[in-house]
Amino acid sequence: MNPSNIETLIDAGKKRKADFVEIYEEESRNSSIALRDQKIEQSLAATDYGIGIRLIYGTDVLYAYTSNDDLEHLLSLINLLADSRGEGAASSGAFTLAGSSSKYSFSPRVHDPRKVAPFRKLELLQTADHIARKVSSKIVQVGVSASDIVTNVLIANSEGLFVEDLRVRSRFYLSVTAEKSGERFVASESPGAVKGFEFFESLPVEELARSAGERALFMLDAGYIEGKKMPVIMGNGFGGVIFHEACGHPLETEAIRKKSSPFVGKLGEQIAQSCLTAYDDGTIEDQYGTIRVDDEGMPTQRTLLIQNGVLKGYLSDRVGSLETGVPRTGSGRRESYQYAPVSRMRNTYIAAGNDTMDSMLASVDFGLYAKRMGGGSVNPATGEFNFAVEEGYVIRNGKIAEPVRGATLIGKGHEILPGISMVGKDLELAAGTCGASSGSIPVTVGQPSLKVDEILVGGR
Known part of the structure; x- marks a missing residue:
């Protein structure tokens, strides 16, 4: 123009x-x-x-x-x-x-x-x-x-x-x-x-x-697991979709300013165990959610969300910043000119920790290894989620045993966070598409392998 x-x-x-x-x-x-x-x-x-x-x-x-x-x-x-x-x-x-x-x-x-x-x-x-x-x-x-x-x-x-x-x-x-x-x-x-x-x-x-x-x-040829609460080891990469959906969205000022997030007013508080640190980073080279400037024209940045279990920041756009007092983070995004921008995620992930897969498995007598996650749904206001496990295995006596299919992970993001007790070293990122009030946008999710002490697992 x-x-x-x-x-x-x-x-x-x-x-x-x-x-x-x-x-x-x-x-x-x-x-x-x-x-x-x-x-x-x-x-x-x-x-x-x-x-x-x-x-x-x-x-x-x-x-x-x-x-x-x-x-x-x-x-x-x-x-x-x-x-x-x-x-x-x-x-x-x-x-x-x-x-x-x-x-x-x-x-x-x-x-x-x-x-x-x-x-x-x-x-x-x-x-x-x-x-x-x-x-x-x-x-x-x-x-x-x-x-x-x-x-x-x-x-x-x-x-x-x-x-x-x-x-x-x-x-x-x-x-x-x-x-x-x-x-x-x-x-x-x-x-x-x-x-x-x-x-x-x-x-x-x-x-x-x-x-x-x-x-x-x-x-x-896999069988099925009996549904109940149990320890779950989640695989790296797309497993981060649960953190993205159940925890990432409630950390956007779009949710904070509407008081529709379980994390309202909790900056500086311990919301997870000390093994967990998480970022939303728009600067990672070539990743699917990477941007140079957001859709308000602000340069992107790396935003610390959680540090050693303590809530450190939210993701903010212009209006979110005005309403909440949170500094803008270069997170104003939209699908196209047909949408006004709001605070949205970019590349959101749980950072690598210090635990090994062997040590995580050894801590579980009976549970589920959710190696690959599939699709699911989440209520952003409550953090309630339901995600399918595409590839799963029974954990028995600290060892990966028979494969199982049809398993689902059910819970609330802010309640699951404190249950993450071990975080692996094998961080991996995966491309995704995120839908919200400003349309569908490209994002990246990610995490290392990690252990959650207890999740409700749906099965047969």
Whole structure:
């Protein structure tokens, strides 16, 4: 957008007595191809463009968006927002963008996916399908997709901020279904990164496909565990989804300011055992939730959430900071121009500890080893969660025993935290997608292997 038009829009918002005016312009190009049952299920290439306008009065947020960049139309949206609040006009001097200005582009190592022919991805999908099916004749279905998105955003506001950011992300998804005697088991892999086509070029597709196929086949013959409360050792990587959902969301000021979090007013208090430290870090190179600036134009940072069991911080956006007094953490995020930003996670993880898997296993007479987590649900207001275990094993007399399937972990995040008594050294991160009030955004979850003294395990 022409900078002079941005100045005109911000000036119009100030004249309607807004304390803060923000213009967010975005153009995104996404491309994806999906293969199922050895046939192309979907091939998509699309471009989306739009502008979001945010007026803030105190801590009240008014937001409108459009794909029409005509200046008169945008001015009419500002007046419509102000009219909805009953704000009259005020005199003000002409606004000038005279503050900080930044422009970010791709690093030299990024292979721009917009310049790559679609058949390059299709070859990867066909390879994955072929390798997974070779594992066994019991593999009855393979679904695989590759997607990427390039987004160019401009963020300007009434404080003089003017930032342009060119962003890229890529993701690969694979699901493999094994069937025997009418019963099925699905195993999946879904890596992603802040990379261009070089992500796919270096992806160990054959290894991922073989691993998913073998896991689906192996777990197909697994039995079931009796549901009850027991110690659980959770595997590293995507196991961090429980911390993300049940504890991470309640640490966002979006929940804190609404008093809908069990962690309200607990800064400086011991909420977990001293073995547990956790971060939300937007600076980790290439991780799926990494950002250079958030969607309010603030540089990202590494935010300490819990240190040796003590609650140290929340994740805050502009409005959350105004309402709670918590410093902004570069955590204002949104799915697209169609959403106003709110405080959201980036790369959220429990830090590596000092325990070994052997020592954790030795401390359990009978329990569950949840090696890989699947999907689940959570109530952000209460922290109550219910997550499926994709790959699980009985722990018996300090040893990993027979595999079990169909297990679920049930509990409340703030109640589970104090029960984490051992934390391993094997930190691993995993890509994910998080949905909340500002839409679906790319994130990373993670943790080392860890022991929870007691969780309610659902089974048979």
